Amino acid sequence: MGWRTGLHLFLHVAAPALAARLAWRKDFWKSWAVMTAVMVVDLDHLAADPVFDPNRCSIGFHPLHTVLAVGVYALLSFVPDARVLRWIGIGLLIHMGLDGVDCLFQER
Template sequence: MLRFCVHYGIHFLVPIAIGLYFYKENRLWAVLLLLAGIMIDLDHLVASPIFDSARCSIGFHPLHTYWAIILYIGLLFFRKTRIVGLALCIHIVADTADCLLM
Protein backbone atom coordinates (compact mmCIF):
# COMPACT_ATOMS: atom_id res chain seq x y z
CA MET A 1 0.00 0.00 0.00
CA LEU A 2 2.91 2.37 0.74
CA ARG A 3 4.36 1.73 -2.71
CA PHE A 4 1.02 2.52 -4.36
CA CYS A 5 0.53 5.74 -2.35
CA VAL A 6 4.06 7.00 -2.97
CA HIS A 7 4.02 6.16 -6.68
CA TYR A 8 0.64 7.68 -7.50
CA GLY A 9 1.08 10.50 -4.99
CA ILE A 10 4.14 11.65 -6.92
CA HIS A 11 2.33 11.14 -10.23
CA PHE A 12 -0.68 13.26 -9.27
CA LEU A 13 -0.20 15.29 -6.08
CA VAL A 14 3.30 16.64 -6.84
CA PRO A 15 2.38 18.05 -10.29
CA ILE A 16 -0.75 19.66 -8.86
CA ALA A 17 1.19 21.19 -5.96
CA ILE A 18 3.97 22.49 -8.24
CA GLY A 19 1.48 23.90 -10.72
CA LEU A 20 -0.53 25.69 -8.06
CA TYR A 21 2.46 27.05 -6.17
CA PHE A 22 4.94 28.03 -8.90
CA TYR A 23 2.68 28.91 -11.84
CA LYS A 24 0.24 31.35 -10.25
CA GLU A 25 -0.59 33.18 -13.50
CA ASN A 26 -1.59 30.08 -15.47
CA ARG A 27 -2.37 27.54 -12.75
CA LEU A 28 -4.83 25.38 -14.68
CA TRP A 29 -2.68 25.21 -17.80
CA ALA A 30 0.44 24.41 -15.76
CA VAL A 31 -1.29 21.68 -13.74
CA LEU A 32 -2.68 20.08 -16.91
CA LEU A 33 0.74 20.13 -18.60
CA LEU A 34 2.43 18.69 -15.53
CA LEU A 35 -0.18 15.95 -15.24
CA ALA A 36 0.27 15.18 -18.94
CA GLY A 37 3.71 13.81 -18.08
CA ILE A 38 1.98 10.53 -17.32
CA MET A 39 1.48 10.14 -21.08
CA ILE A 40 4.94 8.62 -21.42
CA ASP A 41 3.42 5.50 -19.89
CA LEU A 42 1.96 4.82 -23.34
CA ASP A 43 5.21 3.00 -24.03
CA HIS A 44 3.92 0.25 -21.73
CA LEU A 45 1.63 -0.76 -24.60
CA VAL A 46 4.59 -2.24 -26.50
CA ALA A 47 5.58 -4.48 -23.57
CA SER A 48 4.35 -7.97 -22.96
CA PRO A 49 2.62 -8.16 -20.57
CA ILE A 50 1.48 -4.52 -20.66
CA PHE A 51 1.50 -4.29 -16.86
CA ASP A 52 3.71 -6.28 -14.52
CA SER A 53 3.78 -5.15 -10.90
CA ALA A 54 7.17 -6.82 -10.41
CA ARG A 55 8.84 -4.98 -13.31
CA CYS A 56 10.76 -1.73 -12.95
CA SER A 57 9.88 0.71 -15.73
CA ILE A 58 13.20 2.53 -15.57
CA GLY A 59 15.52 1.16 -18.21
CA PHE A 60 12.88 -1.23 -19.57
CA HIS A 61 10.31 0.74 -21.55
CA PRO A 62 11.46 2.90 -24.51
CA LEU A 63 10.43 6.25 -22.99
CA HIS A 64 11.92 5.23 -19.63
CA THR A 65 15.44 4.50 -20.90
CA TYR A 66 18.47 6.34 -19.59
CA TRP A 67 18.90 8.16 -22.94
CA ALA A 68 15.33 9.42 -22.71
CA ILE A 69 15.88 10.53 -19.11
CA ILE A 70 18.93 12.54 -20.20
CA LEU A 71 16.75 14.22 -22.83
CA TYR A 72 14.08 15.03 -20.23
CA ILE A 73 16.69 16.63 -17.99
CA GLY A 74 17.99 18.59 -20.99
CA LEU A 75 14.51 20.02 -21.55
CA LEU A 76 14.75 21.71 -18.14
CA PHE A 77 17.48 24.05 -19.42
CA PHE A 78 15.34 25.76 -22.06
CA ARG A 79 12.58 28.14 -21.09
CA LYS A 80 10.13 26.99 -23.78
CA THR A 81 10.45 23.31 -22.83
CA ARG A 82 11.00 23.65 -19.08
CA ILE A 83 7.49 22.71 -17.95
CA VAL A 84 7.41 19.68 -20.26
CA GLY A 85 10.82 18.59 -18.98
CA LEU A 86 9.61 19.08 -15.42
CA ALA A 87 6.53 16.95 -16.08
CA LEU A 88 8.63 14.16 -17.55
CA CYS A 89 11.20 14.33 -14.75
CA ILE A 90 8.44 14.15 -12.12
CA HIS A 91 7.17 11.05 -13.89
CA ILE A 92 10.63 9.48 -13.84
CA VAL A 93 11.00 10.30 -10.13
CA ALA A 94 7.65 8.59 -9.46
CA ASP A 95 8.71 5.49 -11.38
CA THR A 96 12.12 5.46 -9.67
CA ALA A 97 10.44 5.61 -6.26
CA ASP A 98 8.23 2.72 -7.36
CA CYS A 99 11.30 0.70 -8.35
CA LEU A 100 13.04 1.43 -5.05
CA LEU A 101 9.99 0.29 -3.07
CA MET A 102 9.70 -3.05 -4.87
Protein backbone atom coordinates in the same frame (compact mmCIF):
# COMPACT_ATOMS: atom_id res chain seq x y z
CA MET B 1 -4.88 -2.77 -7.43
CA GLY B 2 -2.61 -2.74 -4.41
CA TRP B 3 -2.04 0.22 -2.11
CA ARG B 4 1.39 0.89 -3.62
CA THR B 5 -0.03 1.11 -7.14
CA GLY B 6 -2.83 3.41 -5.96
CA LEU B 7 -0.38 5.66 -4.14
CA HIS B 8 1.91 5.71 -7.17
CA LEU B 9 -0.92 6.81 -9.48
CA PHE B 10 -2.09 9.42 -6.97
CA LEU B 11 1.43 10.88 -6.77
CA HIS B 12 1.56 11.18 -10.57
CA VAL B 13 -1.27 13.72 -10.20
CA ALA B 14 -0.39 15.26 -6.82
CA ALA B 15 3.35 15.89 -7.36
CA PRO B 16 2.81 17.99 -10.51
CA ALA B 17 0.07 19.88 -8.62
CA LEU B 18 2.52 20.69 -5.83
CA ALA B 19 5.20 21.78 -8.32
CA ALA B 20 2.68 23.94 -10.21
CA ARG B 21 1.46 25.53 -6.98
CA LEU B 22 4.97 26.32 -5.76
CA ALA B 23 6.56 27.44 -9.03
CA TRP B 24 3.78 28.73 -11.28
CA ARG B 25 0.97 29.86 -9.00
CA LYS B 26 -0.38 32.28 -11.63
CA ASP B 27 -0.40 29.54 -14.27
CA PHE B 28 -1.34 26.72 -11.90
CA TRP B 29 -4.02 25.04 -14.03
CA LYS B 30 -2.08 25.27 -17.29
CA SER B 31 1.21 24.06 -15.81
CA TRP B 32 -0.48 21.28 -13.83
CA ALA B 33 -2.44 20.12 -16.89
CA VAL B 34 0.70 19.96 -19.04
CA MET B 35 2.79 18.22 -16.36
CA THR B 36 0.01 15.70 -15.73
CA ALA B 37 -0.59 15.11 -19.45
CA VAL B 38 2.96 13.81 -19.83
CA MET B 39 1.70 10.56 -18.31
CA VAL B 40 1.18 9.74 -21.99
CA VAL B 41 4.85 8.69 -21.79
CA ASP B 42 3.53 5.47 -20.27
CA LEU B 43 2.21 4.43 -23.68
CA ASP B 44 5.57 2.71 -24.09
CA HIS B 45 4.25 0.14 -21.61
CA LEU B 46 2.02 -1.16 -24.41
CA ALA B 47 5.11 -2.73 -26.01
CA ALA B 48 5.72 -4.87 -22.90
CA ASP B 49 4.27 -8.24 -22.03
CA PRO B 50 2.49 -8.07 -19.68
CA VAL B 51 1.52 -4.43 -20.24
CA PHE B 52 1.30 -3.86 -16.47
CA ASP B 53 3.48 -5.62 -13.93
CA PRO B 54 3.48 -3.99 -10.48
CA ASN B 55 6.86 -5.57 -9.72
CA ARG B 56 8.66 -4.47 -12.89
CA CYS B 57 10.90 -1.42 -12.68
CA SER B 58 9.97 0.92 -15.53
CA ILE B 59 13.28 2.77 -15.42
CA GLY B 60 15.62 1.24 -17.96
CA PHE B 61 12.99 -1.25 -19.15
CA HIS B 62 10.64 0.81 -21.31
CA PRO B 63 12.05 2.86 -24.23
CA LEU B 64 10.81 6.24 -22.95
CA HIS B 65 12.06 5.45 -19.43
CA THR B 66 15.77 5.14 -20.25
CA VAL B 67 18.68 7.21 -18.97
CA LEU B 68 19.05 8.78 -22.43
CA ALA B 69 15.37 9.76 -22.46
CA VAL B 70 15.68 11.26 -18.97
CA GLY B 71 18.64 13.32 -20.24
CA VAL B 72 16.45 14.72 -23.02
CA TYR B 73 13.70 15.48 -20.50
CA ALA B 74 16.23 17.33 -18.35
CA LEU B 75 17.31 19.43 -21.34
CA LEU B 76 13.66 20.30 -22.06
CA SER B 77 13.36 21.76 -18.56
CA PHE B 78 15.96 24.39 -19.39
CA VAL B 79 14.71 25.62 -22.79
CA PRO B 80 14.70 29.43 -22.45
CA ASP B 81 11.49 31.33 -23.23
CA ALA B 82 9.50 28.13 -23.77
CA ARG B 83 7.26 27.73 -20.76
CA VAL B 84 5.30 24.77 -22.11
CA LEU B 85 8.47 22.86 -23.06
CA ARG B 86 9.83 23.46 -19.57
CA TRP B 87 6.59 22.20 -18.04
CA ILE B 88 6.80 19.10 -20.25
CA GLY B 89 10.42 18.50 -19.23
CA ILE B 90 9.74 19.02 -15.54
CA GLY B 91 6.61 16.88 -15.70
CA LEU B 92 8.60 14.08 -17.31
CA LEU B 93 11.35 14.38 -14.70
CA ILE B 94 8.76 14.22 -11.92
CA HIS B 95 7.24 11.17 -13.62
CA MET B 96 10.61 9.41 -13.94
CA GLY B 97 11.50 10.32 -10.36
CA LEU B 98 8.27 8.79 -9.07
CA ASP B 99 8.82 5.69 -11.19
CA GLY B 100 12.37 5.46 -9.82
CA VAL B 101 11.13 5.68 -6.23
CA ASP B 102 8.56 3.00 -7.03
CA CYS B 103 11.42 0.75 -8.19
CA LEU B 104 12.98 1.06 -4.74
CA PHE B 105 9.82 -0.23 -3.05
CA GLN B 106 9.10 -3.17 -5.31
CA GLU B 107 8.77 -6.66 -3.95
CA ARG B 108 11.77 -8.65 -5.05
